[in-house]
Amino acid sequence: MSSDDNRATSSADAGLVTGIGTDTPDGEPLVRVENLKKYFWENDSLLDRLLGDEPVAVQAVDGVSFEIHEGETLGLVGESGCGKSTTGETLLRLQEPTDGRVEFGGTNVYEMAGSDLTAFRRDAQVVFQDPFSSLDPRMTIGDIVQQPLDIHDVGADEERRERVRDLLERVGLSVNQLDRYPHEFSGGQRQRIGIARALALEPEFLVLDEPTSALDVSVQAQVLNLLEDLQAEFDLTYLLISHDLSVIRHICDRVAVMYLGEIVEIGPVEELFGDPKHPYTKALLESVPRATTDERERDRETLAGDVPSPRDPPSGCRFRTRCPAVIPPEELDIDQETYRELMTVRERIESRDISLETVGGDDQFTVEDGSIPEADVPSFVAALKHRLFDDPLPPHHDEMCLRIESTAVNRV
Amino acid sequence: MTDTDDILRVNDLSTRFFTEQGQVNAVDELELRIERGEVFGIVGESGSGKSVTARSVIDLIDAPGEITDGEIWFDDAELAETVREDSPDAVDGSFVDLLSVSPAVRQSLRGTSFSMIFQDPESSFNPSLTVGEQLAEAVEVQRRASANPRSTKAKTDSAEYSFGNLLLSTVLPSQQFVTEESRERAIELLELVGIPDPVERAGEYPHEYSGGMLQRAMIAQALAGEPDVLIADEPTTALDVTIQAQILDLLDDLQTETGMTILLITHNLGVVARMCDRVGVMYAGEIVERGTLEDVFDDHVHPYTEGLLGSIPELEGANGQLEPIGGNVPSLLDHEMEDRCHFADRCPMAMEDCLDHPPEFDATGSEAHTVRCVLATRSYTERDALPPNYFGDEERPAGDKHAEPDRSDGEQPAERTQTTISDAGGESR
Numbered sequence: 001m002s003s004d005d006n007r008a009t010s011s012a013d014a015g016l017v018t019g020i021g022t023d024t025p026d027g028e029p030l031v032r033v034e035n036l037k038k039y040f041w042e043n044d045s046l047l048d049r050l051l052g053d054e055p056v057a058v059q060a061v062d063g064v065s066f067e068i069h070e071g072e073t074l075g076l077v078g079e080s081g082c083g084k085s086t087t088g089e090t091l092l093r094l095q096e097p098t099d100g101r102v103e104f105g106g107t108n109v110y111e112m113a114g115s116d117l118t119a120f121r122r123d124a125q126v127v128f129q130d131p132f133s134s135l136d137p138r139m140t141i142g143d144i145v146q147q148p149l150d151i152h153d154v155g156a157d158e159e160r161r162e163r164v165r166d167l168l169e170r171v172g173l174s175v176n177q178l179d180r181y182p183h184e185f186s187g188g189q190r191q192r193i194g195i196a197r198a199l200a201l202e203p204e205f206l207v208l209d210e211p212t213s214a215l216d217v218s219v220q221a222q223v224l225n226l227l228e229d230l231q232a233e234f235d236l237t238y239l240l241i242s243h244d245l246s247v248i249r250h251i252c253d254r255v256a257v258m259y260l261g262e263i264v265e266i267g268p269v270e271e272l273f274g275d276p277k278h279p280y281t282k283a284l285l286e287s288v289p290r291a292t293t294d295e296r297e298r299d300r301e302t303l304a305g306d307v308p309s310p311r312d313p314p315s316g317c318r319f320r321t322r323c324p325a326v327i328p329p330e331e332l333d334i335d336q337e338t339y340r341e342l343m344t345v346r347e348r349i350e351s352r353d354i355s356l357e358t359v360g361g362d363d364q365f366t367v368e369d370g371s372i373p374e375a376d377v378p379s380f381v382a383a384l385k386h387r388l389f390d391d392p393l394p395p396h397h398d399e400m401c402l403r404i405e406s407t408a409v410n411r412v
Numbered sequence: 413m414t415d416t417d418d419i420l421r422v423n424d425l426s427t428r429f430f431t432e433q434g435q436v437n438a439v440d441e442l443e444l445r446i447e448r449g450e451v452f453g454i455v456g457e458s459g460s461g462k463s464v465t466a467r468s469v470i471d472l473i474d475a476p477g478e479i480t481d482g483e484i485w486f487d488d489a490e491l492a493e494t495v496r497e498d499s500p501d502a503v504d505g506s507f508v509d510l511l512s513v514s515p516a517v518r519q520s521l522r523g524t525s526f527s528m529i530f531q532d533p534e535s536s537f538n539p540s541l542t543v544g545e546q547l548a549e550a551v552e553v554q555r556r557a558s559a560n561p562r563s564t565k566a567k568t569d570s571a572e573y574s575f576g577n578l579l580l581s582t583v584l585p586s587q588q589f590v591t592e593e594s595r596e597r598a599i600e601l602l603e604l605v606g607i608p609d610p611v612e613r614a615g616e617y618p619h620e621y622s623g624g625m626l627q628r629a630m631i632a633q634a635l636a637g638e639p640d641v642l643i644a645d646e647p648t649t650a651l652d653v654t655i656q657a658q659i660l661d662l663l664d665d666l667q668t669e670t671g672m673t674i675l676l677i678t679h680n681l682g683v684v685a686r687m688c689d690r691v692g693v694m695y696a697g698e699i700v701e702r703g704t705l706e707d708v709f710d711d712h713v714h715p716y717t718e719g720l721l722g723s724i725p726e727l728e729g730a731n732g733q734l735e736p737i738g739g740n741v742p743s744l745l746d747h748e749m750e751d752r753c754h755f756a757d758r759c760p761m762a763m764e765d766c767l768d769h770p771p772e773f774d775a776t777g778s779e780a781h782t783v784r785c786v787l788a789t790r791s792y793t794e795r796d797a798l799p800p801n802y803f804g805d806e807e808r809p810a811g812d813k814h815a816e817p818d819r820s821d822g823e824q825p826a827e828r829t830q831t832t833i834s835d836a837g838g839e840s841r
């Protein structure tokens with residue numbers, strides 16, 4: 001969490017726990033994220049370059065913008081690989097951004113240096129799913145909670161110890177457990193320790209990254225209640241990152257739904273859950289099995305297919321490969337359902353899920369340079385359709401299919 | 413042993429683990445009746461014994477674990493006939509006690525009578541063989557097994573092709589055993605579980621599959637022997653929610669199509685509601701409440717069931733402050749377990765009566781509804797309540813005072829106000 005330059009600069013304001021965020025004029029958000037991008041590069045090692053492999057960008061976060069107001073909880077929800085955790089880490093400057101800006105209390109986080117940066121490191125903290133994965137297992141929990149105070153050189157020794165005792169008690173651990181080691185604690189207790197550590201420097205803002213995902217539901221409820229209590233008590237602002245829609249709904253004021261590195265919908269929790277607008281949000285909500293006896297009878301439309309790779313996200317709307325509501329282009333006289341199927345076929349060809357070489361019987365068609373001879377196209381399309389659709393399309397659609405599929409064929 | 417159409421009757425099953433700390437009673441005198449063609453759910457938190465129960469049924473308990481007691485009666489007339497001669501005591505009508513037959517016979521049932529799917533499909537596949545090869549192999553093994561008459565001799569011979577081998581996929585890359593027929597069947601199976609373009613996919617390696625696809629392939633592998641009972645241990649826990657929905661739909665469809673019986677192990681009450689006909693709630697190695705979905709979700713008696721349901725944040729409509737269960741899952745070490753209700757140390761309604769280990773009582777609702785709690789027979793009175801710290805402080809972490817909304821005001825916010833600019837390190841005094 002903290003870096004060495006903090007230690008060097010923090011002596012200037014030793015004993016002063018001030019927040020840059022407190023200067024925020026009324027109405028200004030505490031956190032403002034603008035067009036944030038974070039790409040990771042694959043094939044970027046020296047060896048790869050020597051071998052001439054082109055670096056591949058993984059567009060983990062691709063232009064997200066949102067604001068978080070003081071005292072509120074914003075949820076960031078999405079499935080694995082959607083970029084929600086990377087967003088959290090990048091906005092805390094635990095990772096350098098590829099592009100975009102993040103303001104904390106009106107100051108650009110990526111331009112902070114010196115005491116500003118130190119103050120930011122104090123004011124903005126993070127709680128991970130497993131708070132100890134990055135900590136020395138030989139540290140006692142007292143040391144773990146006290147470490148941020150030591151690094152930031154806050155207070156005298158005895159005061160630090162007193163503060164640690166207060167914190168542990170506040171999160172519901174008993175003070176006589178101070179000298180024990182993390183592995184002696186249950187998952188829920190460990191998460192309480194992680195929270196105590198994050199609170200040690202009296203931050204204003206906490207990024208909670210899947211804080212309860214490893215916990216059993218009864219323990220999760222304890223931790224969620226604790227987080228709510230602490231927020232009310234210390235006027236905390238939260239960014240809660242979670243894949244669990246029920247947790248998001250329970251805790252958040254507003255929520256942003258992410259898909260493949262982008263925010264597809266953002267809004268107040270009640271509105272977004274009550275009347276989701278984006279087809280992905282709808283599908284996500286419909287996919288969650290409810291713990292009620294009428295669950296089996298519930299009408300639900302589930303999404304087909306997998307999430308495409310962020311290495312090569314679909315052009316246009318990123319959700320189009322799975323979107324049940326995808327809209328046919330105007331010039332195509334075709335109904336929506338058929339268009340959905342055609343899009344799926346196209347996607348499968350493009351993603352090489354279907355190899356064109358294997359269409360038809362053995363060697364029926366020769367694919368050269370990724371294309372097939374003009375003359376074979378009609379029979380090729382027929383064979384492809386035969387293989388992909390259970391029901392043959394009505395003859396009217398042949399021409400459409402041909403147009404779409406032959407473009408796809410040519411592109412492959 | 414007749415009247416209902418049970419396919420599985422588990423009596424008094426105890427599975428223990430013998431560890432350095434002592435004997436762990438993971439599953440304790442468990443009773444289970446599963447009807448043919450139903451989906452029975454076992455729901456519980458970690459350490460409740462739900463997975464050990466599943467593994468005990470399919471005989472997959474490894475050292476230091478051991479089934480120490482009990483009977484697992486399986487209804488299979490044909491099996492009963494073949495076993496009767498060698499082990500007459502293991503047969504009762506058309507039922508066979510799987511714990512009294514030879515290990516070889518038990519093994520021969522894996523794949524054909526019982527199959528299991530897991531949370532993590534990687535463990536079921538060998539990374540260096542194509543998915544198609546592995547499925548074809550599974551088919552082949554089942555073919556051989558069913559071609560052989562069920563004599564004890566034949567079982568021993570086929571042990572080398574046992575499900576255990578398949579499971580670990582340590583099977584030799586033995587294409588020479590695999591017939592064209594088995595290959596075709598493998599492709600059919602991939603198609604059955606909704607893998608697009610199965611011909612092509614059969615030739616790919618496990619790492620070329622996405623998580624959801626591999627989960628489907630594992631289901632295909634489990635179905636290769638057309639099992640009567642499918643045991644699904646947290647089959648969707650590692651998956652994203654949209655993929656989970658796909659897999660649950662698939663299991664549901666397959667169940668309807670084949671009429672197989674499913675024993676579903678999960679921590680997710682939503683998954684139970686989506687899939688199951690009946691459900692048992694497990695706590696500390698026991699089923700503490702069981703019945704139809706209505707019995708358990710709407711008409712439950714056990715305070716643990718209540719606590720579990722009260723812990724889930726609701727998706728539709730906010731449900732105010734959550735009502736978690738205080739404390740932690742108890743130790744299952746034999747020497748630390750007392751002969752009382754195992755939930756008593758966390759139960760808000762614990763009374764004097766609860767210090768005797770309660771049996772399973774019938775409860776209102778369907779005939780299947782039973783509950784291991786004295787509240788099925790009497791109501792709670794404060795007069796009989798145990799004093800609040802009866803079990804000592806250790807077992808009720810102080811943290812859970814924060815579950816009570818009204819405790820958090822008072823002196824605590826003062827700390828914050830006093831520790832602003834001038835006060836070092838948040839010290840308030």
Ligand code: SF4
Binds near residue numbers: 317318323324
């Ligand atoms: S494919 Fe079209 S309808 Fe579907 S989410 Fe994207 S833009 Fe919306």
Ligand code: SF4
Binds near residue numbers: 756760766770
């Ligand atoms: S038997 Fe007593 S302690 Fe156990 S769950 Fe019932 S009321 Fe609670």
